[in-house]
Amino acid sequence: MFKTTVKNLLDQALTERSDLFLIEFSISGDNKIKVVVDGDNGVLVEDCMFISRAIEHNLDREEQDFSLEVMSAGATSPLTHKRQYKKNLNRVLDLKTASNKIEGTLTSATDSNIILEWKVREPKPIGKGKVTVKKQASIAYEDIVEAKVMIKF
Secondary structure, three states: OHHHHHHHHHHHHHHHOOOEEEEEEEEOOOOEEEEEEEEEOEOOHHHHHHHHHHHHOOOOOOOOOOEEEEEEOOOOOOOOOHHHHHHOOOOEEEEEEOOOEEEEEEEEEOOOEEEEEEEEEEEOOOOOOEEEEEEEEEEEHHHEEEEEEOOOO
8 A cells, every 4th residue: 555655646747747757666664765866857855756756745754664765777777768769869888788788879769679880891792801880770779788977988
């Protein structure tokens, strides 16, 4: 019952703020609530405070003892939601599928797949030496094992 109440409060808050979306929600046995959110335009401290207040102010600590942790998805966290891909267009991803690993620029994200582009050095078709070739792959979301944004400085 407690989990259902908290989930309903969280869903109401996310409905109110359609630019935010849920990445992870859990309640441990000792009523430790953990909420991880992301946003189409990133997540500010104020956004986490909004979610926290929406939950905490509607629960009675006299009735149920709990702790609440609301945070944004970290910069190095794997992408788990389709909306995260759309907000990271033109950024470099380190992507793993069941058969290979690719590091490339995310150029497109639709409802069913993503498109990555990268450059690779290959032997020339005729003669000695190598030539730089631009590659592209369309990858379905269900084929992605893990994808992380590469942070470059």
